[in-house]
Amino acid sequence: MLIRVPKQSTLSENNVTDEAVYRERRSVLKQLGYVGASSLLASTVPLSFAAQAKSTTFQTRPLDFSTSNRASITEKLTPESKVISHNNFYEFGAQKHEPVENAQNFQVNPWQLTISGEVEKPFTLDYEQLFNQYNLEERIYRLRCVEAWSMVIPWLGFQLSEVIKQAKPTSKAKFVAFETLHDPDQMPGQKNRFLGGGIKYPYVEGLRIDEAMNPLSILSVGLYGKTLPAQNGAPIRLVVPWKYGFKSIKSIVSIKLVERMPPTTWNILAPQEYGFYANVNPEVDHPRWSQASERRLTSGGLFSRNRIKTQMFNGYAEEVADMYKGMNLRKNY
Amino acid sequence: MQLFRQNKTILLKTVIHCLCLSICSYMYWMAIGDNLGSDPVKEIIHFTGMSTLNVLLLTLLVSPTAKLLKQPWLMQVRRLLGLYAFFFALLHVLNFLFFELQFDFSLFVDEIIDRPYITLGMAAFVIITLLAITSLNSIKRRMGKSWQTLHNYVYLLVLLVCIHFYWSVKSDITEPVIYFLLLFMLLYHRKTKFKRWLKR
Numbered sequence: 001m002l003i004r005v006p007k008q009s010t011l012s013e014n015n016v017t018d019e020a021v022y023r024e025r026r027s028v029l030k031q032l033g034y035v036g037a038s039s040l041l042a043s044t045v046p047l048s049f050a051a052q053a054k055s056t057t058f059q060t061r062p063l064d065f066s067t068s069n070r071a072s073i074t075e076k077l078t079p080e081s082k083v084i085s086h087n088n089f090y091e092f093g094a095q096k097h098e099p100v101e102n103a104q105n106f107q108v109n110p111w112q113l114t115i116s117g118e119v120e121k122p123f124t125l126d127y128e129q130l131f132n133q134y135n136l137e138e139r140i141y142r143l144r145c146v147e148a149w150s151m152v153i154p155w156l157g158f159q160l161s162e163v164i165k166q167a168k169p170t171s172k173a174k175f176v177a178f179e180t181l182h183d184p185d186q187m188p189g190q191k192n193r194f195l196g197g198g199i200k201y202p203y204v205e206g207l208r209i210d211e212a213m214n215p216l217s218i219l220s221v222g223l224y225g226k227t228l229p230a231q232n233g234a235p236i237r238l239v240v241p242w243k244y245g246f247k248s249i250k251s252i253v254s255i256k257l258v259e260r261m262p263p264t265t266w267n268i269l270a271p272q273e274y275g276f277y278a279n280v281n282p283e284v285d286h287p288r289w290s291q292a293s294e295r296r297l298t299s300g301g302l303f304s305r306n307r308i309k310t311q312m313f314n315g316y317a318e319e320v321a322d323m324y325k326g327m328n329l330r331k332n333y
Numbered sequence: 334m335q336l337f338r339q340n341k342t343i344l345l346k347t348v349i350h351c352l353c354l355s356i357c358s359y360m361y362w363m364a365i366g367d368n369l370g371s372d373p374v375k376e377i378i379h380f381t382g383m384s385t386l387n388v389l390l391l392t393l394l395v396s397p398t399a400k401l402l403k404q405p406w407l408m409q410v411r412r413l414l415g416l417y418a419f420f421f422a423l424l425h426v427l428n429f430l431f432f433e434l435q436f437d438f439s440l441f442v443d444e445i446i447d448r449p450y451i452t453l454g455m456a457a458f459v460i461i462t463l464l465a466i467t468s469l470n471s472i473k474r475r476m477g478k479s480w481q482t483l484h485n486y487v488y489l490l491v492l493l494v495c496i497h498f499y500w501s502v503k504s505d506i507t508e509p510v511i512y513f514l515l516l517f518m519l520l521y522h523r524k525t526k527f528k529r530w531l532k533r
Contacts, residue, residue, distance in 0.1 A: 086371030097370060149372065194507055288448060290440065295374065295433070301367035302377060307435040 058104045058230040063222045065136035065156045071216055071319065072140035076298050078151035080224045086297065087231045088145065089250055091180065091187035094197030099231035102188055102195075106230035108251075113236060117177070117256035120168035130221050130236050134158035138225075139218055139239070144280045144314045146244035150294045155239050156222035161213045169209070169257050176212040177262035178205045178238060179254040199269055205249040206262035206276065207240065208323075216241060216319050219252075242316040244278045275333040279324070280314035284333050342409045349410060353417050357384075357424075374432040381425035385461075386494050386512065388418040393491065393519045412468055415487075419465035426458055450500035457493040460486050485530075488523075491516055 085100045092099040092106075109127040116122040125133060136156050144150045164176070182190065182202035189196030211217065220239045221228060228234040233250025240247050246266050256262075266274035273287055282292045296306045313320050324332075337344070360380050364373040392414040399407040434440050444451050464484060467473060473480050495516055499509035520527070 082371035096372070290443065290447075293437075293440070295372075297372055299367055301369075301373050302361070302364040302432055304367075305435060306374075307433075307437070 056104055058106060058234070060222075060226040060229055060234075062226050063131065063136055063156055065138050065222075065225070067138050070137065070139065071316075072138070073142065073152065073315070074140075075142070075152050075296075077140070078153060078297050079299050082297055082299075083151060083153055083223060084229045084232060086151075088147075088245065089231055089233065090197045090199055091189045091201070091203065091251070092231060093189055093195050098195070100229075103230035106186055106234065108230070108235040111235050111253075113253060113255065115163060115167045115255045115257075117258050118170045118173040119257050120170060122167060127235060131227070134162055136221065137218075139220075141216075141239060141241035142314050143239075143241065143245055143248070144294060144310065146246055146274070146278070146286065146291075148289060148291065148294045148310075150296050150308075150310075152296075152298070154224055155218065155220040156225070157218040157220035157239065159215055160217040160219050160238070161215065163219060163255065164209075164212060164257070167257070172259045173257035174209055175258050175261050176207045176209060177254075177256045177258050178207075178249045178252050179203070179256075180249055181251045181253045199265055203249060203265045204262065205238065205247055205264050207247075208261075209257070210323050211240070211320075214320060214323065216316060242280060242313040242320045244274075244280060246274070247278050277324075277329075277332050279320075279329065279333075280310060281312060281329055281333070282310040283312075284330050342406055345407075345410050346413055349413055349417070353388075353420070357421075374428075378425060378428050378433060381421050381428055382498070385418050385421040385425055386491075386498060388414055388421060389487075389491050389494060390512075390515055390519065392418060393487070397519070397522050416465060416468060419461050422458055422461050426455075450497050453493055453500065454497040457490055457497060460490045460493070464490070488520065491519075 086096045087099040088096065089099040089103070092102040111127040111130065113125045113130065114122070115124070136158060138154055138156055140152060140154045142150060143153055160176075180201075180203040181187070184191040184201075187201075190201040207217070218239050219236055220233075221236050223229075223232060228237065233248075233252075236252050237250040238248045238252065247264075261276060264274075264276055266278075267276055280291075285291050291310055293307055294310045296308050298304070298306065300306070311317070360369065360377060363369040364377045367373055369376045392411055395407055395411040395414065399405055430436065430438075430441055434444070445455050446452065464487060467476060467480060467483060476483070495509065495512050498512060499506065502509055
């Protein structure tokens with residue numbers, strides 16, 4: 001007889017916010033869409049909820065997926081409304097509420113994702129293939145931002161390893177380099193350095209090959225049962241849950257297997273603050289703030305007690321710690 | 334009309350009270366009900382911080398306006414505005430401790446020491462607290478000439494608050510730059526005063 005001992009992290013579906021509850025909440029928010037009225041005194045109030053009420057919104061559609069829920073966790077989910085309105089996606093504005101406001105007209109179909117480099121069989125996936133070439137699976141992961149806030153998000157996607165295996169990497173493939181779409185006409189942050197926070201575009205990221213092949217690393221094409229909203233990195237993005245959020249590059253057009261460690265965007269901008277590995281590590285502080293704890297964004301207002309201890313590798317040590325044996329994580333931050 | 338002339342100070346003060354308190358309670362009500370964006374803690378901290386800076390700049394605007402419009406009675410609302418700036422600053426610090434750090438006092442101390450922008454912010458808070466305490470008439474009388482000396486620190490205070498804002502911003506500095514320009518205009522208006530200080 002098979003006795004399944006649930007891992008500390010096994011999931012049950014009952015944590016997912018009910019769609020009806022979610023819709024109802026949204027309509028209340030729309031009616032209250034007046035947060036802006038208070039900008040008399042505060043000009044930094046988010047207009048994101050009001051912005052969502054606009055008629056031209058980015059269309060998402062439901063996806064079919066299996067709920068094998070490998071490596072999923074059972075912590076309380078961050079409500080969908082927050083997942084899709086609190087984003088770091090500088091291509092659409094450097095403030096958290098800007099991507100949802102500026103990304104609604106983003107065209108993702110047609111799309112081309114190229115897998116190339118040190119591989120025997122380079123190939124390209126078009127928009128529809130992103131959704132029908134691989135079995136979609138739901139993974140509920142923690143997302144820990146380097147800015148010390150975190151969420152719990154039900155992603156839909158497939159393992160990055162499947163894509164890499166299909167391309168048959170050569171023995172020279174030691175690293176994987178990712179690149180975001182570069183399209184200043186569609187991405188205002190790439191055109192205007194004030195809006196885009198002055199970072200160098202296109203956004204690039206990278207993983208070591210063993211990190212990329214780790215079963216936890218996924219390419220996500222959806223969240224909360226539907227395709228990704230533009231502001232969350234539509235149509236396809238990386239999710240590496242044991243690393244700080246900026247490693248999980250959005251709106252990917254190129255995955256290239258390479259021999260040498262590729263450059264990564266935030267490391268280029270501030271090498272003293274952001275390393276190549278960027279593993280979540282409560283013991284190694286960011287030069288300007290502590291990484292020992294984080295604020296978990298779920299539901300609940302001002303009085304929710306949401307400051308929690310940050311876990312080593314964001315709680316995924318069991319799955320990933322082996323890859324870093326013998327490495328000085330203080331030096332390789 | 335006569336009644337209005339006598340009561341216009343009271344009227345203006347009432348308007349200030351109503352505006353500050355209603356906007357403030359509205360924001361807290363929204364934040365408590367989780368209707369203030371995705372991270373109400375961050376929003377309420379930004380709101381109280383920006384309100385402090387905005388009201389402080391308004392406070393500095395009072396005397397130039399009174400002179401320009403030849404309406405000396407306006408000076409009577411300056412202390413009230415200054416106290417509201419302190420009120421928002423106090424909420425700002427308390428919110429940081431209560432909602433952001435959630436009573437982790439050792440982290441509070443670490444943050445004040447480790448993060449330059451918070452160090453600066455706390456220095457500004459010490460100044461504004463001193464100004465608020467000494468705004469009482471009885472203390473003001475007892476302090477004599479030193480009262481004015483102490484209250485001239487308001488200029489240093491606003492400068493510290495602007496730098497605190499500038500350092501806290503991650504990458505987009507447009508807004509802090511606008512505030513620096515506003516501050517510069519308000520200080521430039523007082524250039525003769527500063528020149529006099531320099532001569533001494």
